Amino acid sequence: MxxxxxxxxxxxxxxxxxxxxxxxxxxxxxxxxxxxxxxxxxxxxxxxxxxxxxxRIGAKDRLASFFDGGEYETIELPKVPVDPLKFRDERRYVDRLKDSRSKTNLEDAVLVGTGSIESLPIVAAVQDFSFMGGSLGMAAGEAIVTAAETAVARHRPLVLFAGSGGARMQEGILSLMQMPRTTIAVQMVKEAGLPYIVVLTNPTTGGVTASYAMLGDVHIAEPGALIGFAGPRVIEQTIREKLPEGFQRSEYLMEHGMVDMVVHRHELKKKIATLLKILTRSDVGAAVLPLGEPPVGEVVTPVTTGEAA
Structure with a gap:
């Protein structure tokens, strides 16, 4: 050797x-x-x-840091047709989907889970911007509808983390149809007397802003998030004027009444838990009963937006 x-x-x-x-x-x-x-x-x-x-934070990381002990149950979502329009631009739509699924380990842009925050059971949906810009397509629409139906069926509040560039152009009108569908789903949650809280992350734009992202009982924004329908560059080119400093950012929108509060990511869980306990008339200082299991003989009547506590 x-x-x-x-x-x-x-x-x-x-x-x-x-x-x-x-x-x-x-x-x-x-x-x-x-x-x-x-x-x-x-x-x-x-x-x-x-x-x-x-x-930006991935959907799985978001849910793991949000739920108590990082434990939650993933809600199974309905299957939808893949590439219903046989769309192709520079690349085939099916190839783009494969790349995004490989990169994010998600089936589509929205992940839905149920668990507890500070012992309060909730349903949460998260849009992952890493999956084709968090765009709203048929699968994402079905995910939002399923999240709302799960919240109603289990009598739990719904928390949505929105983050999207808008509708998914590769699905055309089928994508735009998700705007009224998700709007109706949110209305189902409200008619059930359940709170619906939206967390606006960077960015939240387009058809998502024009539908379920702006229908919450409370709108919370993360610091510095871009929130609007059209982007600032498009607006400047349209009106041919310079926009104010910080236009469409969280802090600017809070000053002008479009969002209720801007909350640091580290404080989100505590803030949302406090809001939900107030809206559901749960004793903030006592143990919280699961919303789906009211005490015998007692009817739990959540406070809807606009009612006095």
Whole structure:
């Protein structure tokens, strides 16, 4: 055995060869340019520690950090036709779907789960912008409708984390049809006397803003989120005027009455739990009974928006 050839040379080659470094090992803050180690960023719920900039967060990570102990039940969603219009632009629509499913490990842009926050059972739906820009297509529409139906069936509040570039053009009119469908689904939740809270994340635009994202009993926005129908660049080109500083951002919209509050991601769970306990007349300081199991002989009557507590 030639130990120099079989052992020494491979050892030297491994020491001198360039090492492959994962591309996402360090993440750059879009505002300050600060480089943050991805593990530290993940532990901080994808919020840049120094600047407080809220990075986009995946649907599964969002639910894991939102529910008590990171435990929740994923709601099975109905299957929809794949590529009903046989759409193709630069690439086939089915190929784009395959890429997004491989990248996100999701079937489509919306993930629905049920669990508890501070012992209060809820249903939550999350749009993942990483899946084709969180666009609203048939599958996403079915997910929102299923989330609403699950909330009504189990008598639980519905919390929606919206984040989307709008309707999915590859599905044409079938995508636009999801706007009235999801609007009716939200109305079902309200007619059942259940709270519906919307968290607007960066960005929330287009047909999503024009439908279920703006129908909540309470609208909460994450800091710095872009929220609107058309983007600021399109508006500037249309009216040929310079828009105000921070136009369509969370803080600007709160000042002008379009959203109710801007809440840091670290405080979202606590804030939403407090709001839901108030809206459902649950004792904030006492143990909370599951909404689907009212005490014997007692009827739970949630407070709907506009009623006095």
């Amino acid at each position: 030639n130990w120099i050839t079989n052992y020494v040379r491979p050892k030297l080659s491994s020491l001198l060869a360039p090492r492959e470094v994962p591309e996402n090992l360090w993440i750059k803050c879009p505002e300050t340019g600060e480089m943050v180690f991805h593990k530290d960023l993940e532990a901080n719920q994808w919020v840049i520690p120094a600047s407080g900039f809220h990075m």
